[in-house]
Amino acid sequence: MVAKKHGCPILLFFKLLLHFAISTASSIHQFATISIQPPIIHDLVEDQTRNFLVEVGFDETKFSSRNLSNSLLRLELKSLHPEVANVDQRFYTMNMSKGNLRDGQIIYQLNTSVTGRLLGKTAIQVHLTSTNENFDLQHEFMEMPQHFEHEHQTALDLWVIRNPNWQKYDKIFVGVLVLVISIANILMGCEIDLNMVFETIKKPIAPAIGFTTQFFIMPLLAYAIAHLGLASKGLYSFALGLFVTGCAPGGGASNFWTILLNGNANLSVTMTFLSTLLSIVMIPLWMNLLGYQFLRGYNQQTTVRVPYHKICSSLVMLIIPLLIGVWIAKWKPSWGAKARKILRPFIIFVVVFLIVFGTITNTYMFRLMTWPALTAGLLLPLCGFMFGCFISILLRQPPPNVTAIAIETGVQNTGIAIMLLKFSFQEPDADISALLPVIVACSTPLPLLFGYVIHKIIKCARNSTQTARVDVEYVAEKDGIDTPKKISISLGSTQLDHTQSRPLIKNSRLPSFFSGSGLPDPNEATEEEMEYVSRVLEQVLTPGVIPD
Incomplete structure (x- = not known):
């Protein structure tokens, strides 16, 4: 035992x-x-x-x-x-x-x-x-x-x-921000062609995809990232800032990036315009469904309510300037033309203003910066681009539409998000949560710049395999008046007769319009006539070849 x-x-x-x-x-x-x-x-x-x-x-x-x-x-x-x-x-x-x-x-x-x-x-x-x-x-x-x-x-x-001494600078920043965004919305409205918007809406599939990704996919993505990456660590104010940013409409910079990446500019402008109008309904809706969860304290007696009245009044203040711009474009086209010239430089100014002036007046943000906040701010636009792109491809959209929808989904109007947070919520939620739109604004160009570099590389590689083109100047005579003209001709694109090393346009009859008095006016000639002229000029530009 x-x-x-x-x-x-x-x-x-x-x-x-x-x-x-x-x-x-x-x-x-x-x-x-x-x-x-x-x-x-x-x-x-x-x-x-x-x-x-x-x-x-x-x-x-x-x-x-x-x-x-x-x-x-x-x-x-x-x-x-x-x-x-x-x-x-x-x-x-x-x-x-x-x-x-x-x-x-x-x-x-x-x-x-x-x-x-x-x-x-x-x-x-x-x-x-x-x-x-x-x-x-x-x-x-x-x-x-x-x-x-x-x-x-x-x-x-x-x-x-924060110390009250710093709060006065913050109020100045918010006031200037409201003014700058209002001006930007007026300029954006001047670029809106309502006829083009209605034409785009007549083919509703692409705008419907953009609406779905902008106001359903992005808020849900923002909620998931905020809940898992921020709220789970007790960073509720950061989570609030990220969620409001995800619910914001598309930013004006999306139109610039869409043009830069050869997307459908008309679709991009239409989606930006419509998302800004619809934000007055969708942002309060999402705050009521999910956003209220991030307004909390550590005591059950703490009650923080969603300031719906302030949110709606802020959005109305932004939509009115947009409609003013649309009115200017419709009834004062000369003013609208001048406004369109300064729109893109002004949007760049707004982005720089948000980052520089916002950083100067909110230096506390550097002390609040954490790795979870940085990671969440980078993930939101990146996931937006990816989901917008994949959903558009799955729904068989042409490449220009895919580009426009992806960019419109990922580029948020961070200025509106910052203004809503600063204007609508009480401290310290307003100050802490405003850090996330700033991080998103700084992170958004990174994947777009990467995509632009890849786009340029592919374009250069494609051009190197395609035939080169040159501009040929000639004189066209009409009614006794000589007019200088220019035509773009592809080099080396002619099929050759290998037995004689000559372009295969032998035995072509000379059209009646080609009487030796000069080449036809491209604005008046038929497609057949211009095709013949192009083929003749290709022979001239081929060394050692005598045209028939």
């Missing part, structure tokens, strides 16, 4: 001691209550200190029956994000013999303070720990954190806001 092995007696002693501490802690937690006054602080300014009260109560009958009047308890105050705010002292020893009796409860009160460090949201959690007076209270020996049914009720919901 094998004898039973006994463990180390010292280890058994410590296990017994630990079990005793756990039992004591559990028994205390059964009749202990913790409250914080005030439970919410949402206006703590950076580098300022605020006092708050922690109150621990015990049922008098249970407390006395367990003979705990001379015991020592310890409170631990811990910040979830020490870089945002931190308590001035973390551990406090409670001598229960000094508690006060009130309404059948033994009350222990503790006045302490918290200091704001950095713009953001956090919580100060309070944990009750039982200990033995013979142990060193400076260490977390055998500490047992409290597990209440609603532990979040024992946390101080804390928001740290």
Whole structure:
């Protein structure tokens, strides 16, 4: 028979001691209550200190029956994000013999303070720990954190806001931003040709694909990235900024990129115009369906409502300038022509303004920058381009439409997103969430520039395998007047008769229009006549060949 092995007696002693501490802690937690006054602080300014009260109560009958009047308890105050705010002292020893009796409860009160460090949201959690007076209270020996049914009720919901001295510069930035975007929308409206828009809508498949990817795929993508990459880490304000950016309409820069990459410019302009108009409905809709989840604090008493009124009023302020531009293009075409000349340079100015002036007035963004925020800001436009491209290809759209839809899906109007966040939401959500549209604005050109380089390489390679073309100048005579003309001719494209090394246009009859008085006017000649002239000129341009 094998004898039973006994463990180390010292280890058994410590296990017994630990079990005793756990039992004591559990028994205390059964009749202990913790409250914080005030439970919410949402206006703590950076580098300022605020006092708050922690109150621990015990049922008098249970407390006395367990003979705990001379015991020592310890409170631990811990910040979830020490870089945002931190308590001035973390551990406090409670001598229960000094508690006060009130309404059948033994009350222990503790006045302490918290200091704001950095713009953001956090919580100060309070944990009750039982200990033995013979142990060193400076260490977390055998500490047992409290597990209440609603532990979040024992946390101080804390928001740290920016210094008011910086807020005035922020208001200037928002005011100038509204003005700049309004001007940009007027110029964009001047470029809208309603006849072209109606012609594009007559073939509704491509605009319908663009609407689906813009207002269904992008918000869902933004929600997935925000939920998995940001909200899961407690970065709710960042998640809000990314989601609002994903719900924003297409940006004016999409038209520029579409032209640069040989896409369907008319389709791009139409989708930008329609998405801007429809955003007044779609953005509030998505905020009601999903966006509200990112407006939260760390205390159940915290209620943050979606500011639908401010969102709608902001969008109306942006749509009115767009309609003014459309009116100018319709009734003042000369003004519209001048406006169209400065549209693209002005859009570039808007992007530079957002990045440069926004960075100067919001230097705090550099301190808030995190890898999850950078990754999410890069993924959103990249996924938008990919989904827009793949869906268009699956639905058998021609290449120019694929390019336009992909770009329109991935290029968001980050200016509108920043303005909505700054104008509609309260601090610190407004300031923190505005970082994500800035990251998206900086990340968007990267895949587009990469695509442009690939496009140019393919184009150059294709041109090198195709026949070269030259412009041939000649004089056309009509009614006794000599007129200089130019025609583009392909070199080396003629099929040769290898037996005679001559182009295969021998025995061609001379058309009646070619009477020796000069070549025909390309604007008046028929296709047959111009084809004949081209073939004759090709022989002339082929060394050693005499035309028939």
